[in-house]
Amino acid sequence: MHIPPLRNILVHILAVVPLALTAYEYFTGALPIVLDRHLIIRFGAVGLAFLVAAFAITPLITLTGKAQLVTMRRSLGVYGFCYITLHLLAYAWLSNYFDWGLILRDLGERRAMSIGLLAFALLIPLALTLTNGWQKRLGKRWKKLHRLVYIAVPLSILHYFLLDRDIRDWVLVYAALVVILFLMRLPAIRRGLARIRQRTPVIVNKSKDPG
Numbered sequence: 046m047h048i049p050p051l052r053n054i055l056v057h058i059l060a061v062v063p064l065a066l067t068a069y070e071y072f073t074g075a076l077p078i079v080l081d082r083h084l085i086i087r088f089g090a091v092g093l094a095f096l097v098a099a100f101a102i103t104p105l106i107t108l109t110g111k112a113q114l115v116t117m118r119r120s121l122g123v124y125g126f127c128y129i130t131l132h133l134l135a136y137a138w139l140s141n142y143f144d145w146g147l148i149l150r151d152l153g154e155r156r157a158m159s160i161g162l163l164a165f166a167l168l169i170p171l172a173l174t175l176t177n178g179w180q181k182r183l184g185k186r187w188k189k190l191h192r193l194v195y196i197a198v199p200l201s202i203l204h205y206f207l208l209d210r211d212i213r214d215w216v217l218v219y220a221a222l223v224v225i226l227f228l229m230r231l232p233a234i235r236r237g238l239a240r241i242r243q244r245t246p247v248i249v250n251k252s253k254d255p256g
Contacts, residue, residue: 050113050116052114052117053116053117053120056117056120056121056124057120060095060120060124060127060128063087063088063091063128067084067087080139081135081136081139081140082140084131084135084139085132085135085136085139085140088128088129088131088132088135089128089129089132089205089208090205091128092124092125092126092127092128092129092130092131092132092201093125093129093201093202093205093219094125095121095122095124095125095128096121096122096125096126096129096168096197096198096201097198097219097222097223097226098121098125099117099118099121099122099125099194100194100198100223100226101222101226102114102115102117102118102121103118103230104225104226104229104230107229107235107238107239107242108229108238108242109242110239110242110243119175122171122172122175123172123175125168126168126171126172129165129168129201130165133161133162133165155207156207157204157205157207157208158208160200160203160204160207161200161201161204161205161208163200164196164197164200164201164204167193167194167196167197167200168193168194168197170190170193171190171191171193171194171197174187174190174191195227198223199223202216202219202220202223206220
């Protein structure tokens with residue numbers, strides 16, 4: 046039986062924690078009275094964290110040379126999309142009770158809402174084509190399609206920045222991190238990082254032969 050690497054198992058565990066925490070708060074009566082805001086922020090923050098983590102995999106491979114890290118990207122991306130979907134559902138259900146008139150008015154009056162919806166729309170084709178089957182069917186077009194993440198990630202950060210005026214510090218940290226990740230994708234910088242990695246000496250610990 047194939048056992049996933051520990052790093053992949055850790056991703057799955059981290060993905061369950063926010064839901065487990067929400068379930069614990071529900072059954073112990075610890076959920077706040079303003080439930081919609083609490084869950085909208087939680088699911089959105091977790092979704093954004095997973096999305097940025099998935100976006101960081103390629104630069105991490107460039108830095109470390111560990112191509113096997115790519116197996117984490119799919120899980121991170123899927124969990125990011127799932128939590129952002131929960132974020133959207135919490136907004137539509139708990140804040141607006143699926144009243145499409147209110148939702149459409151929000152989209153028209155608040156830039157954060159329209160930007161967030163656009164980011165989510167860009168993530169849908171990415172989530173639907175993450176499987177190996179779609180990758181084979183699309184061929185070279187698969188990589189071109191998945192470059193939509195270059196637009197979706199900044200839009201997601203901008204959405205959250207405009208949405209919540211009380212908690213902006215960590216969003217600015219995410220924004221700075223994403224800028225760095227974009228820079229690390231530039232061909233010249235990517236080649237430079239690869240050369241630095243290749244020149245870095247590898248220290249091998251040799252144990253003494255007991256015989």
